[in-house]
Amino acid sequence: MSQDFLIFVFIVFAIAYLSYGSRDILNKLLIAFNIKIKTKAYKDFVILWHPILINKFPFYVLLNATEQDTFCYRTRNIMRHLEFVDAEEGEFITETMEVCVSASLAQITFGWQDYLPPNLKKIVLFKDTYYSNLFHRDVKGLTFAHHTMLSWRYFEEGFKDETDKLNLALHEMGHVLWVNRKSYPEEDEEIKEWEWFAKQEMAKMLDNPETAFLREYAATNLAEMWACSIETFFEAPVEFKQKLPEIYGKMAKILNQDMAGRVGKIKRGRSTMIS
Numbered sequence: 001m002s003q004d005f006l007i008f009v010f011i012v013f014a015i016a017y018l019s020y021g022s023r024d025i026l027n028k029l030l031i032a033f034n035i036k037i038k039t040k041a042y043k044d045f046v047i048l049w050h051p052i053l054i055n056k057f058p059f060y061v062l063l064n065a066t067e068q069d070t071f072c073y074r075t076r077n078i079m080r081h082l083e084f085v086d087a088e089e090g091e092f093i094t095e096t097m098e099v100c101v102s103a104s105l106a107q108i109t110f111g112w113q114d115y116l117p118p119n120l121k122k123i124v125l126f127k128d129t130y131y132s133n134l135f136h137r138d139v140k141g142l143t144f145a146h147h148t149m150l151s152w153r154y155f156e157e158g159f160k161d162e163t164d165k166l167n168l169a170l171h172e173m174g175h176v177l178w179v180n181r182k183s184y185p186e187e188d189e190e191i192k193e194w195e196w197f198a199k200q201e202m203a204k205m206l207d208n209p210e211t212a213f214l215r216e217y218a219a220t221n222l223a224e225m226w227a228c229s230i231e232t233f234f235e236a237p238v239e240f241k242q243k244l245p246e247i248y249g250k251m252a253k254i255l256n257q258d259m260a261g262r263v264g265k266i267k268r269g270r271s272t273m274i275s
């Protein structure tokens, strides 16, 4: 091993240490250099979870084999990175829940090389709705600076209808990206432009709620507008692109993925097969 190479490795680690602290350095480096280490444990993970992801995640079905491999790899990595807390104080949380929650984050950050939002550390799972002391009412999910709370009942409900633009997991993971948005300075201009179009639409929604494409709750504030737009981006992308092309276009740029294009490609493929 040459001295220059050792100096290079030392510099890379020093930069990583200064950037991220001692925790997760290796993980961050692997992500930054897009290096996948496929251990036997990873291969076993794919064998076990591939059929379950096919059943539970419509997004996963739309991916080609290489993308599915990336999705599995990222899901497992997210799962290992996050702490899952059982709010029921029993043996409520299962591996399926951990995989599915991690997969929902892998879905919305699929276009990014750095798919781990830096501030998200913990997922708290409840069986059903739970009482929020902050809002003084029962809620299905909430996202804070470093953790997200989810009702498992409504998590599952969200994936039952894949086109109704209602998906708790995608909504809350949308909030995670919103909370972390300052960590993505390269997206800053795009987010500002998205905000400009979003504000126009929110004003229209308040004036004419009956003709709005996005659900009423989106007009509450920019954070809810973003979270509801994330749900719609994945559950009704073609319609979203037709009805609100500027907002859809900015989201596709920020997320670095074009869901309408992906869905359209699959549909075209199917019709070619039929004819």
Ligand SMILES: [Zn+2]
Binding pocket: 171, 175, 223, 224, 227
């Ligand atoms: Zn929300």
